[in-house]
Amino acid sequence: MSNDLTTDVPQLTLVHGDAPLAPLSSERSTVVHVVGARPNFVKMAPVVAALRERGAFNQVLVHTGQHYDRRMSDEILADLDFPEPDHFLAVGSGAHGEQTxxxxxxFERVLVDTQPTFVVVAGDVNSTLACALAASKLGIPIAHVESGLRSFDWTMPEEINRVLTDRLSDLLFTHSPEGLENLKAEGVEESRVHYVGNTMIDSLRRCERRARERQLAVQLGVEPGSYILVTLHRPSNVDHPSRLSGIVGGLVALAADAPIVFPIHPRTRARLAEDGSLARLEAAGVHCIEPVGYLDFLSLQADAGAVVTDSGGVQEETSALGVPCYTFRTNTERPITISHGTNTLLGDDPAELAGVRISSWDPTPSAISLWDGHAADRLADVLVTNYALCAAPAVQEQR
Structure with missing residues (x-):
């Protein structure tokens, strides 16, 4: 998510997936899917595909435009064979309240025009909460993909988004056992919660072969298994000059021990350029590359000797790939990647970056329950059972 107040939104060229959605029919219930940021695309692509196979719903796709950079949006949609969205809201970035x-x-206008039976939202970005709020106020049922994750850190905007979205949702889909326990502790009825697994891993397994064939590391001139992949984007890490300078110092020191590949988020690059930190990294030999699409980033993860990140999804992907992950945070809402995976909480002191080590063994994918590539099938079956024969609620614009 972004605190960047830039509001100019370039026009995206959105692409069709290989298998277009079925035409709308008055004989089927209608579902509206929401995507807005890179993690949403990865989580929702398998769900859209699974529902398309079942043919039980009219599917309407809404892209909020929260991630509007071409490399952060339509390249990823193309990599995932995601159908062309029916609505692009072009909201751009902004302060949290403004963007929400x-x-x-x-989105409220889309709902009034579309009259859906239910809405599916995913994850914990601002678009997730905003669309859940709009649907709830219009009396439209909400299904939340990736429910029950908790960092218990209310300084994280994502924690606010995910907790409130869960409270608004009618069906809650968890991807690890602790999700149910968190929701039960908050008073959510167990009958509304469904443990289906991780749809992000569905996308990974579907795309893994194509990603590995790209061998992007080799194209960058680094040996597979020998380098550290770095991704940092959270405002708490990149929006404060003194803190970012400390992180850059840690990466410069780390680069003396191993090659570093750093695909730099547009916001992070802007911050680094402001005080000369980008030049410091490049002088130390860090490969400071532009953001890459989903397949290219998956290729870099699969071939990395270690990954340093502040991203939630990367913690999951590295566990599935068996690549050691060092999470540059003091907490994680994905503890199963620590107890059953390859993830290590590094803390938030830049000095701790010195503890990152290249793996000395071949990657061993973690056997996390239901992270098996079929989560979307289980999720789709629940949606069909609950909503395929339901009439749409009467939705009227609120005045």
């Missing part, structure tokens, strides 16, 4: 309000207002 823009999405809520624009």
């Amino acid at each position: 309000a823009k999405v809520l207002s624009a």
Whole structure:
């Protein structure tokens, strides 16, 4: 998520997936899917595909435009064979309240026009909460993909988004056992919660072969298994100059021991360029590359000797790939990647970056329950059972 107040949104060229959605039919219930940021695309692509196979719903796709950079959006949609969205809201970036309000207002108009039976949201970005709020106020049922994750850190905007979205949702889909325990502790009825597994891993397994064939590391001139992949984007890490400078110092020191590949988020690059930190990294030999699409990033993860990240999804992907992950945070809402995976909490002191080590063994994918590539099938079956024969609620624009 972004605190960047830039509001100019370039036009995206959105691409069709290999298998277009079925035409709308008055004989089927209608579902509206929401995507807005890179993690949403990865989580929702398998769900859309699984529902398309079942043919039980009209599917309407709404792209909020929260991630509007071409490399952060339509390249990833193409990599995932994601169908062309029916609505692009073009909300752009902004302060949290501004961005959330823009999405809520624009999405409400879509709901009034579409009259869906239910809405599916995923994850914990601003678009997730805004669309859940809009649907809830119009009396439209909500299904939340990736429910029950908790960092218990209320300084994280994502924690606020995920907790409130869960409270608004009618069906809650968890991807690890602790999700149910968290929701039960908050008073959510167990009958509304369904443990289906991790749809992000569905995308990974579907795309893994194509990603490995790209061998992007080799193209960058680094030996597979020998380098550290770095990804940092959280405002708490990149928006404060003194903190970012400390992180850069840690990466410069780390680069003396191993090659570093750093695909730099647009916001992070802007911060690094402001005080000369980008030049420091490049002088130390860090491969400071532009953001890459889903397949290219998956290729870099699969061939890395270690990964340093502040991303939630990367913690999951590295566990599935068996690549050691060092999470540059003091907490994680994905503890199963620590207890059953390859993830290590590094803390938030840049000095701790010195503890990152290249793996000395071949990657061993973690056997986490239901992270088996079929989570979307289980999720789709629940949606069909609950909503395939339901009439759409009467939705009227609120005045």
